Amino acid sequence: MNPAAAGAVHRPVLxxxxxxxxxxxxFTAVDDVTLHVMPGEVVGLLxxxxxxxxxxxxxxxxxxxxxxxxxxxxxxxxxxxxxxxLGYTPQGLGLYDDLTVRxxxxxxxxxxxxxPPELPExxxxxxDRLIAEIPLGLQRQVAFLxxxxxxxxxLVLDEPTSGVDALARATLWDTIREQAEKGVGVLVSTHNMAxxxxxxxxxxxxxxxxxxxxxxxxxxxxxxxxxxxTSAWAxxxxxxxxAGQPVMLAGRDVRVADADADQVRKVLADAGVTxxxxxxxxxxxxxxxxxxxxxxxx
Amino acid sequence: xxxxVRSATVRxxxxxxxxxxxxQVEPGSVVAVVxxxxxxxxxxxxxxxxKVQLARGEVNxxxxxxxxxxPATGGSWSSLSVAQNMDFVGGIYxxxxxxxxxxxxxxxxxxxxxxxxxxxxxxxxxxxxxKLGFSxxxxxxxxxLVLDEPSTGVDPxxxxxxxRLVSEAAAAGAAVVMSTTYLDEAERAASLLAxxxxxxxxxxxxxxxxxxxxxxxxxxxxxxxxxxxxxRGREYHEYWPTALDVPFDAVAVTxxxxxxxxxxxxxxxxxxxxxx
Numbered sequence: 001m002n003p004a005a006a007g008a009v010h011r012p013v014l015x016x017x018x019x020x021x022x023x024x025x026x027f028t029a030v031d032d033v034t035l036h037v038m039p040g041e042v043v044g045l046l047x048x049x050x051x052x053x054x055x056x057x058x059x060x061x062x063x064x065x066x067x068x069x070x071x072x073x074x075x076x077x078x079x080x081x082x083x084x085x086l087g088y089t090p091q092g093l094g095l096y097d098d099l100t101v102r103x104x105x106x107x108x109x110x111x112x113x114x115x116p117p118e119l120p121e122x123x124x125x126x127x128d129r130l131i132a133e134i135p136l137g138l139q140r141q142v143a144f145l146x147x148x149x150x151x152x153x154x155l156v157l158d159e160p161t162s163g164v165d166a167l168a169r170a171t172l173w174d175t176i177r178e179q180a181e182k183g184v185g186v187l188v189s190t191h192n193m194a195x196x197x198x199x200x201x202x203x204x205x206x207x208x209x210x211x212x213x214x215x216x217x218x219x220x221x222x223x224x225x226x227x228x229x230t231s232a233w234a235x236x237x238x239x240x241x242x243a244g245q246p247v248m249l250a251g252r253d254v255r256v257a258d259a260d261a262d263q264v265r266k267v268l269a270d271a272g273v274t275x276x277x278x279x280x281x282x283x284x285x286x287x288x289x290x291x292x293x294x295x296x297x298x
Numbered sequence: 299x300x301x302x303v304r305s306a307t308v309r310x311x312x313x314x315x316x317x318x319x320x321x322q323v324e325p326g327s328v329v330a331v332v333x334x335x336x337x338x339x340x341x342x343x344x345x346x347x348x349k350v351q352l353a354r355g356e357v358n359x360x361x362x363x364x365x366x367x368x369p370a371t372g373g374s375w376s377s378l379s380v381a382q383n384m385d386f387v388g389g390i391y392x393x394x395x396x397x398x399x400x401x402x403x404x405x406x407x408x409x410x411x412x413x414x415x416x417x418x419x420x421x422x423x424x425x426x427x428x429k430l431g432f433s434x435x436x437x438x439x440x441x442x443l444v445l446d447e448p449s450t451g452v453d454p455x456x457x458x459x460x461x462r463l464v465s466e467a468a469a470a471g472a473a474v475v476m477s478t479t480y481l482d483e484a485e486r487a488a489s490l491l492a493x494x495x496x497x498x499x500x501x502x503x504x505x506x507x508x509x510x511x512x513x514x515x516x517x518x519x520x521x522x523x524x525x526x527x528x529x530r531g532r533e534y535h536e537y538w539p540t541a542l543d544v545p546f547d548a549v550a551v552t553x554x555x556x557x558x559x560x561x562x563x564x565x566x567x568x569x570x571x572x573x574x
Contacts, residue, residue: 049423135336137335163334164334164479165334165335165563166556166560166563167334171528193482194556198529199531237466238469249487284454285457286458288454288458
């Protein structure tokens with residue numbers, strides 16, 4: 001079904017969508033998306049809210065039917081047996097606030113008919129505390145441990161690191177990469193573009209469609225931004241803003257997303273602002289903003 | 299006029315929420331307070347706007363009418379429309395008639411909410427709701443604008459949009475303090491304060507923070523000490539006290555903000571483990 005996977009006899013596709021669409025009434029939430037996740041790879045799913053990421057994930061999990069197209073889990077349509085081999089953490093974590101850490105883990109282990117996981121050092125002091133009483137970073141670790149307790153072969157993670165500090169985020173990524181090294185395939189959505197470098201491959205969704213995939217450079221494509229360095233930054237900012245340019249502060253510089261350097265030079269010259277103007281590669285966010293500003297897409 | 303919190307200590311019962319933390323912000327600039335859940339960001343911001351009593355330290359802030367504050371909960375009322383939310387807050391600040399309408403419409407236009415004035419706040423997307431909260435905090439043109447996690451849980455496109463609004467407020471002369479869990483937002487601010495469990499991990503401009511970092515960071519496929527290493531994709535970054543300690547098969551890298559914040563958090567955790 002997928003050219004990249006066709007010759008991979010020894011590396012079965014874990015998770016696949018083949019030209020999948022989903023409509024809700026007249027609204028198309030996912031439009032003609034094809035993707036696959038192989039063993040041992042971490043695939044990052046990026047996109048604005050409403051781009052279709054969660055709908056796509058729910059179809060891959062087999063909890064939401066496709067309108068058109070096929071979804072495969074371990075080479076066949078998702079069913080109860082195949083879903084047992086999958087680990088999932090939803091955005092809302094899926095833990096019980098009024099159960100303790102230990103009780104939450106025992107509950108999910110029982111559902112999968114496995115023994116509860118051993119607690120890592122960080123969670124031991126809070127083993128008998130209610131989930132609602134422990135910090136978000138630790139809650140996320142519990143959700144992870146719970147999703148991993150039955151040794152899943154595929155992990156689907158919906159914004160697993162949202163709201164936690166840098167060290168807690170590093171700890172969670174340690175776990176994700178460890179799983180990938182064991183051969184688990186991981187599909188992870190994130191709003192934190194700094195995490196793009198943690199992934200082996202990226203997929204970018206916009207307006208229900210998959211619009212780019214590959215490395216960070218592939219995702220950014222030909223979108224550029226303009227950096228403006230000047231001592232009169234407030235005046236530069238006001239002039240560019242008045243000219244309708246998407247202008248932002250970046251430290252002591254002014255930055256214009258999705259813009260042309262010559263155009264920026266002209267606006268500044270007309271306003272009598274002396275500045276050093278340089279074209280620079282866009283960030284992933286700026287690429288996403290450019291897509292949102294041109295809804296018909298590339 | 300520099301606004302500031304100096305050497306603030308805050309206790310809630312037995313919990314030390316802030317331990318000798320200082321923050322200062324100049325008009326026309328943005329200061330980012332960065333940290334995770336429970337780091338003390340909200341307590342610090344609430345101290346600055348006079349909503350929390352300090353056990354020690356002092357606050358220098360404008361009178362309440364000079365402060366715009368957006369709480370982490372968003373600050374808007376779900377059952378009021380966008381326009382009603384704005385009008386209600388405008389009334390509190392004594393704005394009415396044409397002045398209120400023109401200021402309101404201008405802010406909503408900038409926040410791309412011009413077409414949503416009659417929608418209930420509860421019907422807005424997360425990103426739109428934050429932009430409404432921002433516009434409400436900006437309504438009376440405050441000298442000090444304090445935003446508690448305006449971007450948490452907001453998608454990347456709305457985050458860029460919010461940052462554009464924050465930049466605009468600073469360019470127009472406001473002193474802006476915002477808390478965030480995103481390090482890239484801290485990198486874009488004029489200066490930053492990184493908090494962890496109520497204590498200062500690092501503060502200053504990005505250049506100051508990176509420049510004052512004493513250790514060395516090495517890129518490696520096989521870290522020597524797993525407890526001092528963390529992932530960067532398939533490889534690791536590992537902390538070493540000095541450049542001389544970096545093993546021959548590892549490559550020293552120029553530390554970025556994430557390297558510095560992760561390392562300082564590890565060192566602090568290590569310190570408190572030794573102390574206990």
